[in-house]
Each structure stands twice: as C-alpha cells, then as structure tokens.
Amino acid sequence: MTFDRERVLRSAAALLTRRSTATMDEVARAAGIGRATLHRHFSGRDALVRALENLGIQEFEAALDAAVLDEGTSEEALRRLIAAVEPSGGLLSFLVTENQLFEGEEVNDGWNRLDARVSAFFRRGQERGEFRIDLTPAWLTEALYGLVSTGAWAVQVGRVAGQDFQYMIVELLLGGARRSVEQ
Amino acid sequence: MTFDRERVLRSAAALLTRRSTATMDEVARAAGIGRATLHRHFSGRDALVRALENLGIQEFEAALDAAVLDEGTSEEALRRLIAAVEPSGGLLSFLVTENQLFEGEEVNDGWNRLDARVSAFFRRGQERGEFRIDLTPAWLTEALYGLVSTGAWAVQVGRVAGQDFQYMIVELLLGGARRSVEQ
DNA sequence: ATTCAGTGAGACATTCGTGTCTCATATGGG
DNA sequence: CCCATATGAGACACGAATGTCTCACTGAAT
Numbered sequence: 001m002t003f004d005r006e007r008v009l010r011s012a013a014a015l016l017t018r019r020s021t022a023t024m025d026e027v028a029r030a031a032g033i034g035r036a037t038l039h040r041h042f043s044g045r046d047a048l049v050r051a052l053e054n055l056g057i058q059e060f061e062a063a064l065d066a067a068v069l070d071e072g073t074s075e076e077a078l079r080r081l082i083a084a085v086e087p088s089g090g091l092l093s094f095l096v097t098e099n100q101l102f103e104g105e106e107v108n109d110g111w112n113r114l115d116a117r118v119s120a121f122f123r124r125g126q127e128r129g130e131f132r133i134d135l136t137p138a139w140l141t142e143a144l145y146g147l148v149s150t151g152a153w154a155v156q157v158g159r160v161a162g163q164d165f166q167y168m169i170v171e172l173l174l175g176g177a178r179r180s181v182e183q
Numbered sequence: 184m185t186f187d188r189e190r191v192l193r194s195a196a197a198l199l200t201r202r203s204t205a206t207m208d209e210v211a212r213a214a215g216i217g218r219a220t221l222h223r224h225f226s227g228r229d230a231l232v233r234a235l236e237n238l239g240i241q242e243f244e245a246a247l248d249a250a251v252l253d254e255g256t257s258e259e260a261l262r263r264l265i266a267a268v269e270p271s272g273g274l275l276s277f278l279v280t281e282n283q284l285f286e287g288e289e290v291n292d293g294w295n296r297l298d299a300r301v302s303a304f305f306r307r308g309q310e311r312g313e314f315r316i317d318l319t320p321a322w323l324t325e326a327l328y329g330l331v332s333t334g335a336w337a338v339q340v341g342r343v344a345g346q347d348f349q350y351m352i353v354e355l356l357l358g359g360a361r362r363s364v365e366q
Numbered sequence: 367a368t369t370c371a372g373t374g375a376g377a378c379a380t381t382c383g384t385g386t387c388t389c390a391t392a393t394g395g396g
Numbered sequence: 397c398c399c400a401t402a403t404g405a406g407a408c409a410c411g412a413a414t415g416t417c418t419c420a421c422t423g424a425a426t
Contacts, residue, residue, distance in 0.1 A: 146333030
C-alpha cells in the first residue's frame with residue numbers, strides 16, 4: 001500500500017485517543033502498514049506524537065481562521081468555531097489529555113498562539129457585552145477545550161449522538177443547563 | 184517513614200494527573216517511600232491504578248451523599264455537589280482521562296452507579312422545569328465530569344485561581360457564557 | 367523486459383519498566 | 397533493653413517495546 005501520511009496520522013490519532021498506550025506496532029497495524037514503514041517516516045514514538053501535535057495545532061488554527069471570529073455576533077462566531085472544530089474533535093481530545101508529556105518549544109508556542117486567539121475572542125465578547133465578565137477568558141478558553149474534548153469522547157463511546165455534538169457543546173457553553181425565561 | 188496509604192494514593196494521583204506514564208519508582212519517590220515498599224502494598228501498577236479508581240469512586244460517591252441532591256432546588260444541589268467534589272478534583276481529573284484504559288467489571292459497576300445518580304439528578308431537574316430539556320442528562324453528566332476535570336487541571340497549572348474553582352464551574356454549567364438579562 | 371524505489375515481514379540487540387529478592391537499618395512495642 | 401516488624405536501598409532476572417537491520421517482493425516508471 002502506498003504510504004499516505006495524512007491517513008496514517010488520522011488512524012494513529014483515532015487509536016491513541018482510545019488507548020494512549022498503544023504500541024508502535026498497533027499504530028502501524030491500525031494504519032494498514034508495517035512497523036518498519038512507520039519507523040521510516042516517523043523516527044520514533046516521540047516524532048509520531050509530535051507530528052500529531054502539529055497536525056492538531058494546524059487543524060485548530062485552520063478552524064479558527066475558517067470561523068472568522070470577528071465577524072457577526074460572538075454567539076454566531078462561537079457556533080462557527082465549534083462547527084469548524086468538530087472534525088478535529090478526536091484528535092484534540094487526544095492532545096488535550098496528552099499534552100502534559102511534552103514541553104517542546106515549538107509545540108508550546110503553537111498552543112500559546114491558539115490560547116491567545118481563543119482567549120482574545122472571549123475577551124472581545126465580554127467587551128461587547130455579549131459574554132459575562134465574571135468568568136475569565138482563560139477559564140472560558142479552558143472550558144471550551146474541555147467541552148470539545150468531552151464531547152468528542154462522549155460521541156466516540158456512544159453516549160451522545162454524533163449529530164448532537166455541535167448543539168450540545170454550543171448550547172451548554174453559551175446558555176448553560178439552567179432553564180431561563182428565554183428558553 | 185510510616186506507611187500512609189491515603190497519603191501515598193494522594194501523591195500518586197497528583198503525579199499521575201500530570202504525567203500518566205510516570206514510573207512506579209517516580210510514584211514511590213513522589214510519596215517519599217521506596218519502590219519496594221510501594222510494591223509491598225500494591226502488588227503492581229494495575230493494583231495501584233485500581234486502588235485510585237476505587238478511591239475516586241468512593242470519594243465521588245461520598246460527595247454525592249454529602250450534597251443530598253434531592254433537597255432544595257436543583258441549582259442549590261448542584262452548587263453543593265461541586266463544592267463537595269472539589270477536594271477530589273485532581274483525582275477525578277486523572278480518572279476521567281485514564282478510565283479509557285480499563286474495562287474491569289467492578290470499576291465499571293462503580294462508574295455506572297455514579298453515572299446513574301448524576302444523570303438521574305439532571306433528569307429530575309428537567310422534570311421540575313429547572314433544567315433545559317434540550318440537553319440530555321447523559322450529556323450534562325459528561326459535561327459535569329469534563330468541567331470538573333478541566334477546572335482541576337486549570338487550577339493545578341495555575342491558569343485559574345483555586346478559590347474560583349467552584350464558582351467558575353457552577354456558573355458555566357448553570358448559566359453558560361452568554362450574558363443574559365438576568366445577569 | 368528491466369530497473370529501482372518503497373514496502374512488509376522478520377530477526378536482532380538494546381533499553382526500560384517491572385516484579386522479586388536479600389540484607390542492613392530503623393522504628394516502635396513489650 | 398531487646399525483639400519484632402517494616403522499611404530503604406540495591407541487585408537481579410524477566411518481559412515488553414523500541415529502534416535498526418536485512419531480505420524478498422511488489423508495483424510503477426522507463
């Protein structure tokens with residue numbers, strides 16, 4: 001089979017999301033390639049995880065771009081962001097729970113850049129009077145990550161229907177569980 | 184040093200939350216005991232993680248009991264639950280991200296029981312008209328776990344002040360980020 | 367048909383974590 | 397004060413995963 005880097009990384013992400021301790025051999029099998037081939041393209045397990053980090057950062061950044069957060073109301077922008085980020089949910093879920101491992105410079109640079117963008121988005125929303133000011137942008141950012149990660153996990157294990165992913169996350173993040181007069 | 188099972192489990196949870204791949208030796212060092220002693224009390228790594236699972240389940244169950252969820256409004260009950268669960272935040276954070284590894288029966292029994300209680304709480308709240316009915320109890324349950332876990336993590340790495348833990352989680356879970364007329 | 371780059375399978379040595387053991391030491395009770 | 401229990405440190409073998417290598421084979425381009 002011809003080597004398809006993108007495909008290999010996808011299946012690796014899917015597998016590692018389920019079992020973060022999966023063997024290099026298992027990762028290779030899951031991708032339908034031999035262990036030797038896997039090693040030819042990723043010098044080691046670290047390199048593989050690093051590549052997954054970069055892929056996740058790149059996809060999240062692309063989602064941020066695609067969502068054009070400074071257009072329309074903050075609520076609309078958030079809905080666009082969650083929609084854009086959904087396909088990367090599994091990968092992000094893996095990275096959020098695994099990012100504890102690395103302290104590489106470029107990786108942290110990448111996350112810091114993303115954090116800054118998301119955080120700035122929430123701050124803008126607060127300044128515009130669309131978001132509550134008693135919840136810090138840093139916390140809202142973390143909560144966004146957490147909910148996306150939790151949502152992707154819940155969908156993967158079948159606790160939540162895949163078609164509800166966006167709605168559940170956005171609605172909870174925006175409106176919370178309380179039943180208010182507007183609902 | 185005299186062996187303190189509780190203390191060892193606590194430090195193990197704290198360490199494993201940061202790095203889930205930490206060595207048995209590192210776990211022992213972190214607890215200030217020798218590796219041999221650790222092995223004397225926990226026959227192996229599996230047994231250690233299993234003990235952490237049981238401790239977490241036990242603490243969460245105690246928190247559920249302490250919160251007397253069927254007393255007062257659902258909102259008050261939720262605030263009590265989050266307050267009661269805060270001390271176990273780090274441990275739960277570890278278990279939530281790590282429970283993917285095990286498929287043991289008793290462990291799953293424990294989680295299923297907890298899931299059922301939390302889920303039933305949200306369903307009751309919906310029936311009483313206090314919680315939105317367009318978010319499923321299963322999702323609210325997962326979101327609760329996710330936010331508690333994310334919150335504990337955010338506090339641990341210093342992104343959120345420890346004293347804000349309860350407020351941030353409860354407010355986001357109940358009211359969301361949107362600024363509404365009642366705020 | 368030939369060549370050649372890339373692949374899969376397997377063998378191999380190495381590293382690392384684990385689990386067990388021994389022994390000297392310390393702590394605590396009788 | 398003495399004894400018993402438990403601990404810490406270290407040595408050891410074992411197993412698993414890793415990383416490297418070789419070799420035969422495939423498939424595609426020339």
